[in-house]
Amino acid sequence: MKDAKRSAARPVPLDIDAIIDDPGTRIIVCCGAGGVGKTTTAAALGLRAAERGRCAVVLTVDPARRLAQSMGLTELDNTPRLVSRHEGGGQLYAMMLDMKRTFDEIIEAHADPERARQILSNPFYQSLSSSFSGTQEYMAMEKLGQLRRSDEWDLIVVDTPPSRSALDFLDAPERLGRFLDGRFIRLLTAPAKAGGRSAFKLLNAGFGLVAGAMTKLLGAQVLKDLQTFVSALDAVFGGFRQRAELTYKLLQAPGTAFVVVAAPERDAMREASYFVERLAEERMPLAGLVVNRVHDAPANGLSAARSAAAAEDLESRGEHELTAAVLRLHTGRMQLVAREHREQEHFVSAHPTVPVVQVRAMSEDVHDLAGLRQIGELLASA
Amino acid sequence: MESRDTDWDGVRLHVVTGKGGTGKTTVAAALALALAAGGRKVLLVEVEGRQGIAQIFDLPPLPYEERKIAVAPSGGDVYALSVDPEEAMLDYLEMFYGMRRAGRALTKMGVVDFATTVAPGFRDVLVTGKTTEAVRRRGKNGKRVYDAVVLDAPPTGRITRFLNVTQEVAGLARVGPIKNHSDLVSGVVKSPETAVHFVTLLEEMPVQETLDGIAELREAGLPAGGVFINMVRESQLPRTALDKAVKGGFDVTELALGLKAAGLADGADADAVAEALAGEVVEYAHRAVLEHEEREALSEAALPRYELPLLADGVDLAGLYELAESIRTQGAA
Ligand SMILES: Nc1ncnc2c1ncn2[C@@H]1O[C@H](COP(=O)(O)OP(=O)(O)OP(=O)(O)O)[C@@H](O)[C@H]1O
Ligand SMILES: Nc1ncnc2c1ncn2[C@@H]1O[C@H](COP(=O)(O)OP(=O)(O)OP(=O)(O)O)[C@@H](O)[C@H]1O
Ligand SMILES: [Mg+2]
Ligand SMILES: [Mg+2]
Numbered sequence: 001m002k003d004a005k006r007s008a009a010r011p012v013p014l015d016i017d018a019i020i021d022d023p024g025t026r027i028i029v030c031c032g033a034g035g036v037g038k039t040t041t042a043a044a045l046g047l048r049a050a051e052r053g054r055c056a057v058v059l060t061v062d063p064a065r066r067l068a069q070s071m072g073l074t075e076l077d078n079t080p081r082l083v084s085r086h087e088g089g090g091q092l093y094a095m096m097l098d099m100k101r102t103f104d105e106i107i108e109a110h111a112d113p114e115r116a117r118q119i120l121s122n123p124f125y126q127s128l129s130s131s132f133s134g135t136q137e138y139m140a141m142e143k144l145g146q147l148r149r150s151d152e153w154d155l156i157v158v159d160t161p162p163s164r165s166a167l168d169f170l171d172a173p174e175r176l177g178r179f180l181d182g183r184f185i186r187l188l189t190a191p192a193k194a195g196g197r198s199a200f201k202l203l204n205a206g207f208g209l210v211a212g213a214m215t216k217l218l219g220a221q222v223l224k225d226l227q228t229f230v231s232a233l234d235a236v237f238g239g240f241r242q243r244a245e246l247t248y249k250l251l252q253a254p255g256t257a258f259v260v261v262a263a264p265e266r267d268a269m270r271e272a273s274y275f276v277e278r279l280a281e282e283r284m285p286l287a288g289l290v291v292n293r294v295h296d297a298p299a300n301g302l303s304a305a306r307s308a309a310a311a312e313d314l315e316s317r318g319e320h321e322l323t324a325a326v327l328r329l330h331t332g333r334m335q336l337v338a339r340e341h342r343e344q345e346h347f348v349s350a351h352p353t354v355p356v357v358q359v360r361a362m363s364e365d366v367h368d369l370a371g372l373r374q375i376g377e378l379l380a381s382a
Numbered sequence: 383m384e385s386r387d388t389d390w391d392g393v394r395l396h397v398v399t400g401k402g403g404t405g406k407t408t409v410a411a412a413l414a415l416a417l418a419a420g421g422r423k424v425l426l427v428e429v430e431g432r433q434g435i436a437q438i439f440d441l442p443p444l445p446y447e448e449r450k451i452a453v454a455p456s457g458g459d460v461y462a463l464s465v466d467p468e469e470a471m472l473d474y475l476e477m478f479y480g481m482r483r484a485g486r487a488l489t490k491m492g493v494v495d496f497a498t499t500v501a502p503g504f505r506d507v508l509v510t511g512k513t514t515e516a517v518r519r520r521g522k523n524g525k526r527v528y529d530a531v532v533l534d535a536p537p538t539g540r541i542t543r544f545l546n547v548t549q550e551v552a553g554l555a556r557v558g559p560i561k562n563h564s565d566l567v568s569g570v571v572k573s574p575e576t577a578v579h580f581v582t583l584l585e586e587m588p589v590q591e592t593l594d595g596i597a598e599l600r601e602a603g604l605p606a607g608g609v610f611i612n613m614v615r616e617s618q619l620p621r622t623a624l625d626k627a628v629k630g631g632f633d634v635t636e637l638a639l640g641l642k643a644a645g646l647a648d649g650a651d652a653d654a655v656a657e658a659l660a661g662e663v664v665e666y667a668h669r670a671v672l673e674h675e676e677r678e679a680l681s682e683a684a685l686p687r688y689e690l691p692l693l694a695d696g697v698d699l700a701g702l703y704e705l706a707e708s709i710r711t712q713g714a715a
Pocket of ligand 4: 406407408
């Protein structure tokens with residue numbers, strides 16, 4: 001009985017190599033809470049896939065400076081660069097997302113040149129395109145769609161933007177859509193659609209009140225800028241929404257694999273839980289969970305309690321200071337290991353069928369190809 | 383109220399920023415407690431609607447209203463406020479124009495939502511406006527209502543834009559009330575009454591972000607405060623032992639002797655355990671070297687630094703008071 005219970009808590013191992021070796025896998029999305037290792041995992045998976053013969057491109061969002069340099073990503077030019085070639089024809093490309101440029105390109109593709117110019121130079125557009133919360137997520141998806149449509153790579157590994165919540169990535173397109181469909185936008189664009197000013201009055205008697213308040217609040221110029229912006233943008237709305245829907249479908253396709261990354265900490269594991277549930281709801285294919293930066297203790301035969309008691313004993317006797325300090329260190333480490341273990345167990349008992357792999361915490365940050373290779377090996381070692 | 387000598391005498395607005403997850407909310411809360419200690423009145427403000435303050439103080443969600451949430455060591459009160467941009471907008475309309483009804487209409491039509499989405503600068507102005515109003519507010523006796531206000535601010539990547547409201551709004555509103563309002567906010571934020579503190583860990587990315595953030599802040603003419611190094615692991619291992627460990631010369635024999643003396647193991651077993659433990663020490667020592675480098679890097683910013691310990695059991699209320707105490711003994715409050 002006890003054994004059965006224990007094995008129930010042991011997760012299914014995640015077979016990363018089976019996923020990256022499968023030519024049917026065309027997109028891998030790495031997502032998770034902030035700072036858990038999404039970028040590192042994405043880059044490591046891309047490198048490993050290339051070493052195993054795939055022609056892979058990694059779409060990173062915000063690599064640490066040194067990691068970016070080691071992949072030759074010294075400037076944001078919004079197109080993939082060749083990082084390395086490997087035996088068996090494998091190739092690794094990488095690029096860093098330029099959010100604003102991606103946004104500009106969409107506008108240029110969907111509006112006639114005059115409209116595009118109007119939009120691009122509008123202060124509201126500039127503000128929206130560089131700081132709308134969700135723009136980064138949306139543009140990462142847009143870029144993914146572009147890379148996929150180009151069909152130049154047989155595997156695309158996507159890193160997702162740093163956000164508190166992993167769900168932001170899935171919610172962003174809808175949020176942008178909701179924003180574009182909002183009452184106020186419809187109100188502002190209504191006159192243009194109805195072909196005259198009168199529509200203003202017709203549509204909403206309350207608009208006068210609102211416009212008055214806004215003019216008072218923001219000044220007349222602002223309201224005018226806003227209206228110009230909205231009506232110009234109206235022309236590209238349809239295209240926007242259509243693209244977002246296409247990319248969303250792409251994420252549900254069988255060639256896509258979501259890799260959820262988490263650190264063995266409460267917040268990150270909880271975030272991973274939400275995300276796994278959400279993927280199931282959206283019918284998006286989950287490959288498994290990577291628990292990154294896990295600690296182990298080489299001397300794990302010595303329990304925290306015994307170690308602490310022995311340290312105390314030595315300290316009270318005033319002997320073997322060095323040993324006492326080492327035992328204190330070990331106690332802390334065993335406690336950490338136990339805590340990390342508990343956090344993972346919660347996840348596994350809630351999601352017993354989700355494949356899991358653990359990646360050990362390195363003593364150094366990962367900032368070169370050798371480091372990525374090592375992470376790749378660990379990812380494949382479940 | 384006791385008088386005391388701290389690094390931030392004269393500062394009334396403490397803005398706490400840092401990379402996501404480094405402990406901004408935790409440090410802001412502990413700093414508020416530390417500043418309130420000894421009979422002061424401090425307001426702790428949250429701006430992203432995440433109810434992090436309620437969580438950390440183990441309270442139900444905070445309303446858009448200043449209310450007392452904690453008592454500081456040796457008297458003193460911490461109040462808290464969760465600023466909601468929409469409510470702040472209504473406040474603002476009412477306060478300056480007596481237009482509450484129009485405000486409601488704006489909200490219902492989704493105008494506020496729209497404006498704050500398309501131009502986060504508006505949202506920031508509303509939020510910082512509410513905060514600076516609390517900083518400036520005076521009671522009937524003509525004295526300031528709060529001795530200090532602590533702001534749990536957005537992360538490093540956004541902090542300069544967030545505080546540099548005039549700049550952000552300038553492109554959108556060149557004249558008019560919003561502009562005037564943002565000038566008022568800017569007057570407080572750029573004054574010596576404000577200090578922007580950075581929370582970081584001794585890791586490469588948070589440290590780099592901190593240094594970049596400080597540079598950006600300075601360039602914008604905003605006042606950088608102190609650097610709070612959070613989650614510092616402490617160990618009694620002497621420097622010399624760590625140095626040896628890094629160079630592969632850690633004294634395993636002495637360790638084994640100690641294990642025997644403590645009755646933990648004997649004979650070959652003691653050597654094996656010592657060997658395994660030494661592995662842990664070496665790893666720790668490597669980490670310590672890197673942390674040392676990060677500390678050095680931080681020192682380039684030439685700002686006061688404070689170190690807060692990693693609490694083994696996470697941050698509960700007792701832990702918060704412990705951090706507050708540490709902040710006080712280091713002279714940050
Ligand atoms: N297994 C590991 N061992 C040690 N360090 C690691 C490990 N994985 C990642 N790191 C380091 O942790 C830091 C954060 O990793 P990374 O940038 O991949 O996270 P992220 O999830 O992309 O963060 P963000 O949400 O900010 O985008 C980096 O400095 C990286 O080198
Ligand atoms: N000194 C500490 N010792 C132990 N745990 C800590 C310490 N400081 C913060 N933490 C823990 O780290 C986590 C992140 O802290 P906190 O929420 O304060 O960070 P934050 O910077 O406000 O995060 P966010 O960017 O999400 O707002 C929390 O679980 C908190 O309890
Ligand atoms: Mg990242
Ligand atoms: Mg916080």
